[in-house]
Amino acid sequence: MNDPAFARTRENGAEFGSIAGSGKLLRTALGPMVFRAKDSKLTSRLVKVLGQIKNLDSVSARGARNVAEGLNSSSSNSILEGFDFNAKATFGSVLNSIVTVDMVTGSVSIAAYNPLEQMRSPEGATHFSLQVGFLRIDFASGAYELTQSSEEVYPLVNGMISPVLTPVSAPTATGTGMHFILIEFFQEVNGVQYMLNNGAFNVLNLLKVS
Template identity: 30%
Template sequence: MAKYKSLFTIIGTIGGVNFYRLLGKPVNRIAGGGFTREAIKTKASMVRVRENNSEFGNCSHLNRIFREAIRPFYLKHKFPLFHSRLMTLFTGLKALDPVSKRGQRLVFRGLELDEGKRSLLNFAYTPECKPKTVLPFGFDMDWTTYTLTVPNFQMKRVSFISGATHIALQFGVLDFNFKTLGYKLHLADTLILPKDFSGDTLSMTIQSLPTGLGMELGVFGIRYYQEVDGEMYLLSAKNGVGISVFSIKN
């Protein structure tokens, strides 16, 4: 694969070379290679390709639904590689499926294992802005009352991006069924705190209760604002959004 420069963008095949765009940049590669649609569907040698395509398609569909479910945490923000990053998570969870044969492995089976749940909790959803790095405090989740508490809070230890005067903290419980892909996001009121905030404890409780659709995930989000003449402006820097799944209800 090679990049090319031109006064205009070519899309298609010319002289045995495929021209297309990848992440907004024009690239090209030699056409062909034997991977025709018919060959993939029928050749015995393509069985692994068919199996991979089936599992990849399931993960991609889950990926789209999951991103829709957590969209309130990143409204008005564009993640160029968010889909591919989550595909890494979901294909890894799919590979943990201990009961299904290759080509039929599913994410929800992987999440039945403790290892799968740990993967969901430890995954870096937003590497440029990790909530536990921005807020280096303990997160206490009370699943009985669906309340998140951040004790021993000190604003001086919170990381701010350039230009930010306020930090917005959002907490929600995502009730997500990884088998049926049904979901409901239950949010708490967003806390928007100035740099000179002096409180030492934060507490957030969701406004509505989950109804048992599926796995209940504690999700935490960070956004930044700049105040100018009394008006609040949302900052759109690439490190201006932080999202994490920090707890799973047992």
């Protein structure tokens, strides 16, 4: 535990533990959203990305570098933005339209598109839903606040839609702002909507970091 020859090993272990804790905090902060759209390797993929953020920490000593300090780098946004929580259903492969995010209100506007022509939907799907989340998270203190929009359900039919989804409010907590979009697919039978294959085709994407 104290052998100088293993100093680097101890430092690497400490930083890995910190990254893993940050990944768990983010998954916890997203609550039900992450459980509705994730893959079996989410934890390891998230650790890898947060490890890149940790490497941007230019002020902490080796062994103490962390995600909170790494996020202060201007390069951190480009690493996080676009992260898909379900690698089997990525945002870019499912929806082909222009998305605009209001960093203040968290409102997400999707340019007019035809779901049958510009969405890749799983076989058997009759409907899909859209929901956005606005998260403020402080990786140093562990504090977070998530606000969400209502879940808007649309039929998979031929026709143009122009969704605008706005969280009920902007989070008042301090910390890094993150904007998410959740897409879920359903099959409607006799007026009841059933999730397809336990959410395997659902999308959860980190659109923007503010």
